[in-house]
Amino acid sequence: MDTLSYTAILGRILAQFLPVWIALAATFALSFAFRRRLGLYGKLFDSPVGMIGFGIVMFWVFTALFADQIVTFDPYAQFSGMKNKPLGTVLKGAAEGQYSHFLLGGDHLARDVFSRMVMGARSVLSIAPPATLFAFMVGITLGVPAGYFGGRLDTTLSFIANLVLAFPVILLFYLLVTPEIRLTGIPVAMAAVLFLFPILFLTVLLNARFFTDPAKRNLYVGVVLLLGFWAYSGLAFNSDPLGVWRMDPNLLNVFVSVVFVNAPTVFRIVRGIVMDLKARDYVAAGQTRGEGPWYIMLWEILPNARGPLIVDFCLRIGYTTILLGTLGFFGLGVAPDSPDWGSTIDDGRKTLALFPHAAVAPAIALMSLVLGLNLLADGLREESLRD
Known part of the structure; x- marks a missing residue:
């Protein structure tokens, strides 16, 4: 079997993000336990909108922190035979100890889309x-x-x-x-x-x-x-x-x-x-x-x-994330082969009609981070008005 089913792909992606889930669970547990002592931050957990936004933002923050443990391949490496491959394609001739599948497929330069999406979070959140x-x-x-x-x-x-x-x-x-x-x-x-x-x-x-x-x-x-x-x-x-x-x-x-x-x-x-x-x-x-x-x-x-x-x-921060994505899309990112989301979307755009996964994955990542920041801001505004 050359590719995984969508259910298997989702399961493996969730498993790769295990360090993030653990960090999120610990953060929310401690924040709930001490929220009455944490001022405006603690009051954020009284707002469902703010809490959802905080969860999305911290998901990407922890993804950036644990990116080295989450990625399945070197985001800059090119692999023979993996150009524009669909989701869940098996990596033929994988070395012992190497991950076996491109979970989100390959891009037009045979690089792992999943790893570039994950490492893109670090690129964006470091700036x-x-x-x-x-x-x-x-x-x-x-x-x-x-x-x-x-x-x-x-x-x-x-x-x-x-x-x-x-x-x-x-x-x-x-x-x-x-x-x-x-x-x-x-x-x-x-x-x-x-x-x-x-x-x-x-x-x-x-x-x-x-x-x-x-x-x-x-x-x-x-x-x-x-x-x-x-x-x-x-x-x-x-x-x-x-x-x-x-x-x-x-x-x-x-x-x-x-x-x-x-x-x-x-x-x-x-x-x-x-x-x-x-x-x-x-x-x-x-x-x-x-x-x-x-x-x-x-x-x-x-x-x-x-x-x-x-x-x-x-x-x-949300506006800046969008601007950084725009710069990367225009080829003015930190480096030509940078895995930042704007550059990755631009790379995927070139084959969007036939192989949309290379552009869709980083686009969803960028959209979700900006959405999380906007929801977090709404929650903070709501609680600050009550303060």
């Missing part, structure tokens, strides 16, 4: 959440003082943000990630500026919190500066002497583009929230106590803005 987090740090660092102080600072930063937002997002992404732009040095220059913001944000945050306790302030700020500039030297300039922090030029292009495109929108959201919250009584009380403006902004106003920001963070 979208951290890049979105960097964008939030840029947006918060600029948006909080713009909304709180107003005046010329607000006018200048809002004008710059509007300039970026006025440009079509997809076209801006396309321009920023083309291989030719690396020759201009623009991505490195952008990284040199944008990657400073997490260091600046954490430094100001800790300085404002421990300003009255110089010993703790100096310790915490010193650690942030030491680790921050160590990571900064490797990520922005690929000059970490220990080789711990580094970023491939293609990845740097994509990463910087995500941060640059998302940061102005985050800035506008944070600015609007701060302008609303700065008129609240607890802000006036902090000013009366003699608290500094940065303490009030970062330790009084910002925590009260966490609900909308967490919701937008989840949604923005």
Whole structure:
């Protein structure tokens, strides 16, 4: 028998995801047990929509973490006789200890579609959440003082943000990630500026919190500066002497583009929230106590803005996932043979009429992750409104 039945294929796929099922069961069990002590995260489990979304998102997170144990073959390897093979095709001449079937068939280059779909989760989730987090740090660092102080600072930063937002997002992404732009040095220059913001944000945050306790302030700020500039030297300039922090030029292009495109929108959201919250009584009380403006902004106003920001963070990861898929589809992914879902969909598109499985599998994976993020955001919004 050259192929498995659909029931057997499903059973084997479920078995391959065993580490994910175990991790999901443990996560849900612990979250349910301690949900009353976990704040907004714990309240998420009171929302069926949010819980479903959380489950879908964590499925792909754990898939990315355990990808090496889940894949059945090397996602980059090509196998003789497996070009465009259907689901469940047996691998003839498989070596001892090697998996026996291509569970989701082979693509036009005789690579295992299942393994590429699984490893694609790692490719996407290694970029979208951290890049979105960097964008939030840029947006918060600029948006909080713009909304709180107003005046010329607000006018200048809002004008710059509007300039970026006025440009079509997809076209801006396309321009920023083309291989030719690396020759201009623009991505490195952008990284040199944008990657400073997490260091600046954490430094100001800790300085404002421990300003009255110089010993703790100096310790915490010193650690942030030491680790921050160590990571900064490797990520922005690929000059970490220990080789711990580094970023491939293609990845740097994509990463910087995500941060640059998302940061102005985050800035506008944070600015609007701060302008609303700065008129609240607890802000006036902090000013009366003699608290500094940065303490009030970062330790009084910002925590009260966490609900909308967490919701937008989840949604923005979904938008970024779609944009990364779009870039990969256009051949502008991290690497030409990368298993990221956009590139894999583009590879499968070429034979879509005859062999749809190569494109359908990664498309469903991408759709399900974005759906999960949207449902999670809906659940968080619902619970944050009750908070």
